[in-house]
Amino acid sequence: MSGVSAPQAPGRLGEAIDVPALRSYLIEVDKWLEARRAELEALDLAVQDSDQADDLTRDMALGLQLWQSIQTRYRRCLQVWDRGRVGVKEREQLSSLVWGRLDDDAWSQTASSGLSLPEACRMSDALTGQLRSRLQLDPAGTEAVGRLRDLRASMERLRDQVALEPAQSAASAQARLAQLEQRLASVSEKAGRGGDVGGLLGPLEADAATFERDLIVGGVQRRANAQAQRQTAERVEVAQRLRADLIARGQQLDEMVDQVTATVGNPPKYAVPDVTALGPVPVGDPAGLEAYIVRLQKVAQAMDVVAHAYSDALRASQVLANELIMLRSEAERQQIADQNLTALLQVADDLVRTTPQPSETLSALLDTCRRYIDWLASRPQASGGRGPGATVEE
Numbered sequence: 197m198s199g200v201s202a203p204q205a206p207g208r209l210g211e212a213i214d215v216p217a218l219r220s221y222l223i224e225v226d227k228w229l230e231a232r233r234a235e236l237e238a239l240d241l242a243v244q245d246s247d248q249a250d251d252l253t254r255d256m257a258l259g260l261q262l263w264q265s266i267q268t269r270y271r272r273c274l275q276v277w278d279r280g281r282v283g284v285k286e287r288e289q290l291s292s293l294v295w296g297r298l299d300d301d302a303w304s305q306t307a308s309s310g311l312s313l314p315e316a317c318r319m320s321d322a323l324t325g326q327l328r329s330r331l332q333l334d335p336a337g338t339e340a341v342g343r344l345r346d347l348r349a350s351m352e353r354l355r356d357q358v359a360l361e362p363a364q365s366a367a368s369a370q371a372r373l374a375q376l377e378q379r380l381a382s383v384s385e386k387a388g389r390g391g392d393v394g395g396l397l398g399p400l401e402a403d404a405a406t407f408e409r410d411l412i413v414g415g416v417q418r419r420a421n422a423q424a425q426r427q428t429a430e431r432v433e434v435a436q437r438l439r440a441d442l443i444a445r446g447q448q449l450d451e452m453v454d455q456v457t458a459t460v461g462n463p464p465k466y467a468v469p470d471v472t473a474l475g476p477v478p479v480g481d482p483a484g485l486e487a488y489i490v491r492l493q494k495v496a497q498a499m500d501v502v503a504h505a506y507s508d509a510l511r512a513s514q515v516l517a518n519e520l521i522m523l524r525s526e527a528e529r530q531q532i533a534d535q536n537l538t539a540l541l542q543v544a545d546d547l548v549r550t551t552p553q554p555s556e557t558l559s560a561l562l563d564t565c566r567r568y569i570d571w572l573a574s575r576p577q578a579s580g581g582r583g584p585g586a587t588v589e590e
Contacts, residue, residue, distance in 0.1 A: 200231040201349055202317030209295035209312075212287035215280065221294075222277060225270055225317075232263055232320060239327050248330065255327055262320050265298055269313050310416035318353055319412050325350070326405035329398045343397050344387060347380050350404045357411040362418065369411065376404055428482050435477045435485060438492045442471040442499065449502055456506045458551055460513050464505040469495045516558050517548045523565050530573045537572065540565050 203224035207213035213221075236259055243252045273293050276286050294313050311319065325346065354376070358369045379400050387393045449468045456463045474491055478484040524541060527534075544565060547558040 200228055200235065200321075201346070202228050202314070202321055205294050205314040205317075207291050207294065209291060210288075211291055212284050213291050213294070215282065215287070218277065218282075218287065218290055219280065222270075222273060225266075225273075228317070229263070229267055229270060232324065235324060236260055236263060239324065243327070252327065252330060255323060259320065259323050259327065262316060262323065266313065266316050266320065269293060269298055269316075310420060311412065315412050315416075319409060322350070322405040322408040322412075326402050329401040329405070343401065344380075344384055344393075347383075347397070347401060347404060350401075350408060351377055351380060354404065354408055354411065357408065357415070360415060361411070365414070372407060376400070376407065379403075424482075428485065431482075431485055431489065432477060432479055435489050435492065438489070438496070439471060439474075439477060442492060442495055445499055446471055449499060449506075452503070452506050452510075456510050460509045460552055460555060462555060463509055463552075464502075466502045466505050468502055469498045471495055513555060516555065516562065519562050520544050520548055523562065523569065527569055530569065532569065532572050534572055537565065537568055540568065 203221060206217035206221050236256075239259070240256055243249055243256045273290055276282070276289050276293065278286070282290070297310055297312060298316060351373075354373050358366070358373050361369045379396075383393050383396045383400060386396070446468050453463075453466075453468060471492070474488065474495070478488055520541070523544075527537060527541075540561065544558060544561050547554055547561065
């Protein structure tokens with residue numbers, strides 16, 4: 197049994213892939229999926245008959261899940277491809293499907309979580325090669341040439357993966373790759389001399405497949421960590437901006453409280469929350485950061501209550517002043533000239549200017565003035581239309 201290798205994917209993420217390259221790639225992936233499925237079915241039967249069935253069943257299930265996830269993404273690509281009727285938008289979408297993560301697919305939470313389509317295919321190649329090696333399905337002799345060729349292809353993929361390693365792990369990855377290449381060179385030299393390399397190929401294939409899988413998983417984990425760090429940085433910025441806004445708002449509320457306390461006779465009794473009591477934004481603790489943002493939101497809600505209460509109190513004071521103006525206008529409209537009303541309105545005017553304003557007393561006085569105006573307007577008028585307190589010219 198000889199393995200099949202996944203085709204090289206064209207383009208890269210964020211760029212529209214060339215149409216001929218897309219067509220060739222989709223054709224090759226279709227062939228690869230068909231050959232890989234047949235290979236997996238044969239391996240599954242071999243696993244069931246093997247003495248290592250208990251140890252290999254999990255890897256076999258992983259290989260089948262991985263194949264299913266790749267096929268699901270391939271079918272989505274075919275839907276967008278629509279027999280070649282694609283524009284720039286569709287080509288960019290296909291690029292995203294090829295190079296984006298498989299997390300959106302139905303099987304993504306098992307074998308291929310976080311992998312792109314080419315990475316999932318390479319992992320399938322590595323995993324299937326490892327299963328073949330452990331089952332010892334390749335006979336010695338003519339198959340040794342094919343297995344050596346596959347190992348050289350694996351080394352090329354490993355070089356590409358090692359080149360992507362960060363500085364802190366690059367040295368160890370390069371050393372491990374150098375060891376595998378040295379073993380491959382030794383096996384190839386022995387095979388060239390006509391020696392039996394069947395016992396050497398299996399362990400080398402297993403180690404190369406394991407190393408490739410480790411590199412792919414490590415790359416996925418680094419990308420996930422980088423994304424988590426970006427999200428944390430964005431949340432820190434949100435918290436810092438919200439904290440600064442609340443500090444500024446607290447200062448404005450303090451000024452409003454002072455104004456209302458000096459103006460209104462019976463002001464509300466709310467205290468303005470102190471945002472600085474929460475301390476600085478926790479930068480290195482994601483869980484603590486989320487809890488901090490929740491506390492900031494509660495502070496914002498408390499400030500809303502304070503703002504509404506003091507705004508209503510100030511507005512009520514202004515309403516009384518406006519009502520006094522309306523009563524004067526009503527008396528003038530009714531042409532009421534009454535000394536008692538004039539005196540009452542003067543007292544009300546003095547109370548409006550008093551700080552703090554005696555709101556209850558002023559409200560009662562204005563109500564009295566309103567009733568008095570109504571009475572004066574409705575009673576039979578003496579000569580000249582003047583009220584009881586009017587001054588009559590002789």
